[in-house]
Amino acid sequence: xxxxxxxxxxxxxxxxxxxxxxxxxxxxxxxxxxxxxxxxxxxxxxxxxxxxxxxxxxxxxxxxxxxxxxxxxxxxxxxxxxxxxxxxxxxxxxxxxxxxxxxxxxxxxxxxxxxxxxxxxxxxxxxxxxxxxxxxxxxxxxxxxxxxxxxxxxxxxxxxxxxxxxxxxxxxxxxxxxxxxxxxxxxxxxxxxxxxxxxxxxxxxxxxxxxxxxxxxxxxxxxxxxxxxxxxxxxxxxxxxxxxxxxxxxxxxxxxxxxxxxxxxxxxxxxxxxxxxxxxxxxxxxxxxxxxxxxxxxxxxxxxxxxxxxxxxxxxxxxxxxxxxxxxxxxxxxxxxxxxxxxxxxxxxxxxxxxxxxxx
Amino acid sequence: xxxxxxxxxxxxxxxxxxxxxxxxxxxxxxxxxxxxxxxxxxxxxxxxxxxxxxxxxxxxxxxxxxxxxxxxxxxxxxxxxxxxxxxxxxxxxxxxxxxxxxxxxxxxxxxxxxxxxxxxxxxxxxxxxxxxxxxxxxxxxxxxxxxxxxxxxxxxxxxxxxxxxxxxxxxxxxxxxxxxxxxxxxxxxxxxxxxxxxxxxxxxxxxxxxxxxxxxxxxxxxxxxxxxxxxxxxxxxxxxxxxxxxxxxxxxxxxxxxxxxxxxxxxxxxxxxxxxxxxxxxxxxxxxxxxxxxxxxxxxxxxxxxxxxxxxxxxxxxxxxxxxxxxxxxxxxxxxxxxxxxxxxxxxxxxxxxxxxxxx
Ligand SMILES: CC(C)[C@H](C(=O)O)[C@@H](O)C(=O)O
Ligand SMILES: CC(C)[C@H](C(=O)O)[C@@H](O)C(=O)O
Numbered sequence: 001x002x003x004x005x006x007x008x009x010x011x012x013x014x015x016x017x018x019x020x021x022x023x024x025x026x027x028x029x030x031x032x033x034x035x036x037x038x039x040x041x042x043x044x045x046x047x048x049x050x051x052x053x054x055x056x057x058x059x060x061x062x063x064x065x066x067x068x069x070x071x072x073x074x075x076x077x078x079x080x081x082x083x084x085x086x087x088x089x090x091x092x093x094x095x096x097x098x099x100x101x102x103x104x105x106x107x108x109x110x111x112x113x114x115x116x117x118x119x120x121x122x123x124x125x126x127x128x129x130x131x132x133x134x135x136x137x138x139x140x141x142x143x144x145x146x147x148x149x150x151x152x153x154x155x156x157x158x159x160x161x162x163x164x165x166x167x168x169x170x171x172x173x174x175x176x177x178x179x180x181x182x183x184x185x186x187x188x189x190x191x192x193x194x195x196x197x198x199x200x201x202x203x204x205x206x207x208x209x210x211x212x213x214x215x216x217x218x219x220x221x222x223x224x225x226x227x228x229x230x231x232x233x234x235x236x237x238x239x240x241x242x243x244x245x246x247x248x249x250x251x252x253x254x255x256x257x258x259x260x261x262x263x264x265x266x267x268x269x270x271x272x273x274x275x276x277x278x279x280x281x282x283x284x285x286x287x288x289x290x291x292x293x294x295x296x297x298x299x300x301x302x303x304x305x306x307x308x309x310x311x312x313x314x315x316x317x318x319x320x321x322x323x324x325x326x327x328x329x330x331x332x333x334x335x336x337x338x339x340x341x342x343x344x345x346x347x348x349x350x351x352x353x354x355x356x357x358x359x360x
Numbered sequence: 361x362x363x364x365x366x367x368x369x370x371x372x373x374x375x376x377x378x379x380x381x382x383x384x385x386x387x388x389x390x391x392x393x394x395x396x397x398x399x400x401x402x403x404x405x406x407x408x409x410x411x412x413x414x415x416x417x418x419x420x421x422x423x424x425x426x427x428x429x430x431x432x433x434x435x436x437x438x439x440x441x442x443x444x445x446x447x448x449x450x451x452x453x454x455x456x457x458x459x460x461x462x463x464x465x466x467x468x469x470x471x472x473x474x475x476x477x478x479x480x481x482x483x484x485x486x487x488x489x490x491x492x493x494x495x496x497x498x499x500x501x502x503x504x505x506x507x508x509x510x511x512x513x514x515x516x517x518x519x520x521x522x523x524x525x526x527x528x529x530x531x532x533x534x535x536x537x538x539x540x541x542x543x544x545x546x547x548x549x550x551x552x553x554x555x556x557x558x559x560x561x562x563x564x565x566x567x568x569x570x571x572x573x574x575x576x577x578x579x580x581x582x583x584x585x586x587x588x589x590x591x592x593x594x595x596x597x598x599x600x601x602x603x604x605x606x607x608x609x610x611x612x613x614x615x616x617x618x619x620x621x622x623x624x625x626x627x628x629x630x631x632x633x634x635x636x637x638x639x640x641x642x643x644x645x646x647x648x649x650x651x652x653x654x655x656x657x658x659x660x661x662x663x664x665x666x667x668x669x670x671x672x673x674x675x676x677x678x679x680x681x682x683x684x685x686x687x688x689x690x691x692x693x694x695x696x697x698x699x700x701x702x703x704x705x706x707x708x709x710x711x712x713x714x715x716x717x718x719x720x
Contacts, residue, residue, distance in 0.1 A: 228616030
């Protein structure tokens with residue numbers, strides 16, 4: 001059966017990069033004869049514009065409507081000048097993660113050709129790892145409250161909640177991913193020397209899980225020194241797994257260390273496929289450059305590449321990756337977008353990559 | 361009256377770098393006629409050796425004995441092959457922090473001459489900021505527990521606790537520090553878009569505190585993107601303040617970004633002076649190189665420099681800093697230690713700096 005994708009471009013540059021992402025996916029589908037349905041009926045979903053018109057980011061019944069799709073191909077959301085982020089984000093993206101139990105957040109940290117690395121003396125190939133983040137529980141609970149408000153005794157409490165089911169399933173995903181890679185190496189982010197209840201539990205479950213993966217080498221670092229190693233020795237890493245908060249931090253820091261925060265993709269994954277997964281670029285809606293036609297479409301295209309890889313279309317995904325790399329490396333300054341020092345446009349770079357997918 | 365300092369070298373290279381730190385402090389005291397008493401009677405306190413002999417890291421009555429001192433000048437603790445870290449650390453350093461209410465942890469992030477920066481294209485002067493960390497509450501509570509152990513329903517909970525007193529006093533310290541600096545800029549680390557109870561409270565107290573510091577410019581970043589900015593634009597920062605966990609992360613990441621994690625100092629401060637503060641190098645006891653005489657003494661000496669600055673001996677502190685920088689820049693390969701590419705020893709580098717303090 002066809003892979004059914006709900007296309008939601010969202011706000012700001014989401015609307016500009018999406019057509020390029022779709023063109024590249026169509027090119028890959030045509031070349032490899034993939035049966036992919038890209039449903040574009042969701043043009044105004046998850047937009048602040050819709051919120052201002054109707055009072056909600058998504059129409060009623062959104063969950064039932066989206067549930068049958070295999071994935072959501074998502075642009076970006078947020079127009080902080082018009083709608084506060086806690087409304088736009090929590091009314092759309094965060095709803096998708098929670099309601100569709102997208103308990104894995106997955107992000108590549110990879111040095112790309114043509115993109116300056118903020119770390120000294122690194123070259124393409126040196127940095128290439130994945131951050132796997134728990135995406136539903138942990139530090140992001142909404143349990144807690146305030147006592148003695150407005151007085152000197154004021155105290156505020158918030159609970160971190162880790163369940164065996166929640167911890168084990170993200171560890172399993174990360175171990176499986178590590179096992180599938182040549183280095184077979186997994187790094188667990190912890191802080192059991194300071195956060196003395198939940199983090200030792202995380203360590204314990206990780207040690208337990210490791211028993212089932214004798215061929216995966218495992219180490220753990222406390223989050224403080226781990227962030228230091230991301231900067232000092234990023235070559236060490238292959239798959240890095242962390243709790244909701246630690247994964248959130250590492251999955252911004254990792255792409256920052258490779259200079260790729262503007263072009264990296266992100267997967268919010270429900271591995272069993274009970275619910276749709278969501279693939280999006282890491283960059284946001286970038287209101288400051290929206291409408292100018294100069295947004296870099298690589299994050300959107302790379303998110304599509306990740307989506308194909310996730311669903312097992314390896315050959316097509318490999319060509320898409322190669323097309324992205326080739327374009328960044330040798331597209332030339334008339335094609336490359338201004339954020340990377342070129343004079344090209346969103347369309348010139350997107351079109352160039354789509355062409356390469358056809359003929360590489 | 362004399363400044364009374366309890367000298368505790370501790371484990372591993374703590375014992376080697378301490379004599380160099382003391383020599384430099386003595387040189388500064390002699391030159392500027394400072395009345396400083398360096399009490400060396402604590403040679404085996406906070407050592408794993410003592411723990412193995414007596415069953416505890418510190419003698420009974422340690423708190424009463426140390427309480428009258430103005431500060432503890434501390435080397436390092438830990439010999440993980442002999443004694444687990446949770447015993448050695450929690451039985452000494454962490455006790456000091458808690459019992460002496462050292463509610464500020466303070467660390468400089470500064471590019472030093474002669475030390476390679478892991479970030480590309482940075483030069484001395486580009487990076488120079490402080491991380492101020494809350495050091496007593498927040499995410500490091502010991503409240504919580506486990507339910508349904510050993511079953512699929514297993515769930516572990518740990519509470520983050522922020523009190524108005526605890527949050528306000530660290531913010532006040534950070535604002536005062538920012539106000540004393542030329543840039544007068546403060547950055548607050550938050551995560552109020554995800555950690556939805558304690559972090560909005562942190563933001564609220566920060567906004568309230570800011571009202572009393574009209575001359576300080578304030579911004580806040582979510583911790584995920586803040587770690588990215590540490591790598592991408594460290595020039596932005598002047599004083600960065602964070603909760604116990606966020607401060608812990610940023611105060612390793614910051615020194616990592618300047619390549620100075622092996623030479624940076626750390627202050628654990630009780631600002632009112634009700635209890636002794638503690639100054640130490642960030643590097644640990646480094647059992648792998650202990651006894652070889654090649655440990656870099658700069659962290660220990662810089663910690664002494666920070667201590668003098670804290671107690672208002674600005675002239676002496678400035679000369680110590682200049683001596684450290686001059687030695688790193690032009691000490692030459694026979695003086696500089698192997699970690700920085702030289703062939704010198706702990707003594708050659710320490711002696712060189714002490715000499716410079718005499719005559720610069
Ligand atoms: C050893 C550990 C508990 C400690 C901390 O997290 O406070 C350390 O990382 C530090 O920063 O001094
Ligand atoms: C917007 C925010 C709640 C979110 C998170 O922390 O999960 C973001 O930082 C992300 O990583 O997608």
